[in-house]
Amino acid sequence: MVAVSIQQMADRVAALLGEKYRVTGDLTARADKARRRMPARVHAAIIRLAVAADMARNPRLLPQVDMGAVAGAYDLALKHLRDVDAKDRRKGLVVGVAGSIAFSILVVAVLLVVVLRWRGFL
Numbered sequence: 001m002v003a004v005s006i007q008q009m010a011d012r013v014a015a016l017l018g019e020k021y022r023v024t025g026d027l028t029a030r031a032d033k034a035r036r037r038m039p040a041r042v043h044a045a046i047i048r049l050a051v052a053a054d055m056a057r058n059p060r061l062l063p064q065v066d067m068g069a070v071a072g073a074y075d076l077a078l079k080h081l082r083d084v085d086a087k088d089r090r091k092g093l094v095v096g097v098a099g100s101i102a103f104s105i106l107v108v109a110v111l112l113v114v115v116l117r118w119r120g121f122l
Contacts, residue, residue: 003056006065009074010053013046016081027053042080045073 014027023033031046052070055061116122 003059003062006049006053006056006070009070010049013049013074013077013081016078017046020081020084020086022086026050038080042077045076048073049077 010027014030017023017027017030017034021030021034021037023030025033027050028047031043031050035043049070052065052073055065113122
């Protein structure tokens with residue numbers, strides 16, 4: 001594995017982060033912005049890949065990069081990011097907000113009936 005392939009891996013993961021989580025910046029910034037939406041081990045794997053990509057830019061540091069760890073981090077990040085369904089995440093968000101609004105309206109209606117009954121209007 002050479003520096004170019006490590007950089008290609010980092011670019012692929014950064015592109016998937018941007019596509020699935022709609023975050024911008026370099027790989028480290030994208031991982032930090034999407035941190036709460038992904039498991040901790042996936043975030044750690046993406047950070048490991050970003051560090052390896054930075055080290056691969058320097059020819060003297062390239063031999064220090066553990067290629068097996070980089071490949072494992074890339075596989076873990078790719079597996080998680082491929083399974084993320086952006087449409088389903090947005091749909092879940094809309095359903096959650098709609099459910100919250102419906103529950104709030106129900107609570108207000110019940111309180112209105114209770115107050116009207118308590119005051120003797122019903």
